[in-house]
Amino acid sequence: MLSDIAFSSIRIATPLIFAALGGLYTFQAGILNIALDGFMIVGAFAAVAAAYATGSLTLGILAGIAASSALSVLLAVFNLRFRAHIFIAGIAVTFLAYGLTALLLKGVLGQDGVFTSARIPVFPALRIPGLVDIPVLGPLLSGHTLLVYLAYLSVPAVSWSLYRTRWGLRVRMIGEAEDAALAAGVNVEAIKFQTMVLSGVFCGLAGAYLSLGYVSLFARQMTDERGLIALAAIFFAKGRPGPTTAVALMFGIATALAVRLPEMTGAAPQLLQLIPYVVTIMALVVVGVRANRSGAHGGGWRFET
């Protein structure tokens, strides 16, 4: 039972981790990208539609990434070029994405709420030879689909790109002190644009995993605030890849429990689902109080653009 919950936590956390990795790039560059949910839903839709049409999982994933990135380019253009407030533009893009996918669900796939088909290919579960034999962890870590492993393996890659490359240094520099980066001759706009597109790519993977890996269907608003939970994880861990992933995994466990516990004990699922949001607000308050005490300016204003 416990290992069952642990196994499903790893799966449930996967889209959160993908989305959080995408979101933390923009976070590190000082942009608070709240459109993660919108990117994901578009990715999920494109992935299912392409996989259904071509029968290829690879093409499905690629379509998800392409659609999600296209939306991220739209947001980046409006935010960076047209100076739209990131929050307002982000909300607009998110709801545009919800509406558009619902519209296309009906217009292209001919369904009102949910689209599913036997023609959508399914990811095989990977049994990794060495891994299965490890006593306790083996059954937990083996038997997932490819995208699950990709999510967890992306974490060190993202970390490397941010902390070990010149590009990553510039991203963090922009986040810390944009004026200084500008003065130092960094092309701030280009790098912000790149982080936004990377957000799109990762959210595309998150969406593709949701609709092709986690289940084999597309439902209206199927992202179910996962983008917001990912954002909460980013806030909580201040955008560092490792801790963010750990927090996303914790939120995944909370979600898995929210599904399972009520079945067993009759507890209300809502109270467990509250955890990510409440914990994030509490973390923000702690950060704010500390900043006030040390006399520094509150960190919350970095994002006012």
Add this chain to the structure above:
Amino acid sequence: MSERAAVPTIPQLSRRLLRAIAGPLLAVIISFGLGGLLMALLGRNPVEVYAVLLRGSLSGWPNIAVTLQMMTPLLFTGLAVAVAFRSGIWNIGVEGQMLMGAMAAGIAGYALDLPGPVEVPVCILAAMLGGALWAAIPALLRVHVGVNELVVCLMLNPIALLLTGYMSARVLKAPGPTNKLPDIVDAAHLTNFTLYSQLNTGLFIALACCVLVALFNAGTVRGFEWKLIGLNARFANYGGVRVRSNVIGIMLLSGAIGGLAGAEQVLGVYGAFYDNFSPGYGFDGIAVAMLANSDPIGVILSSFLFGALNSGSSVLQMELGISKYLVQVLQFIVVLILAARFTFGWSGWRPLVETAPASTLPSKLPAEQGTTEA
């Protein structure tokens, strides 16, 4: 000087009006154009689609009654967002404030059994209180701790949904299969005056609120101060406006109006608090306020437009089999366009120029200066 104090002439007024509505009108036209293109790509005739939308929303009293019903919650949420936006406070938590207000009205509506004329006002007050209290959280955190109100509002929306869900599924659940609170007593119902829709007296309350806020904005010192805060909070502060306490006041008013949106839904439309009843009126309110440029009278016009689109969209779905979410797409294209600061010299994109945003409260406001100090 005397010229500036003079009453503006009719041509001046009309020019001012034209300038005010040119941008929003252009955004709506672009949005409809893009929507038409989308319909054409899906193999539909855009003219036919828009004709059905128009007919389904405005032809005949039954359709108009539905439009007005759809418009009512948007009036409240749009006004709530507009009150905050005008002062540069990004209250995107109206959805949560509405849910809390709705639940407060729902609880008061079934738990209290007061004599007829008192019941409704008490329920409405409960809803305003619920919305205002929920808005007080981001406001207090913002002013006293320096936490970004946007993020807190964003997180408080799902929290409100889950909390009200918990209340209506467990704590105060009415007997039966649906997650809802018990039905409100008869005296708590807002009067419904047509058979064709759930249109109720809430519409007039909403319109009255818009007019009141417009009068407040234009005619009182505080209304002017709130505008100043939106234009430049630092300047307002040095000018002697008590920014911190005013920001709290603005959020409380915004939240209270958001709560009213919930009261109208519970007391006028559903007759009980239902879990997850809102299709996102709080977020639609952002679109309404953006299109209205945060002007209370503009809110009436823009919520009428979006109300009509929403009501026409159901007919669209029935007659042509096109998803009603077309309207959501149109609505948020409008928001996206209006959020952008296009300079009307369209020639080329501007290079990165670091200009301070128009409405940014400084992270820590200097200690407020008493007017006696000098």
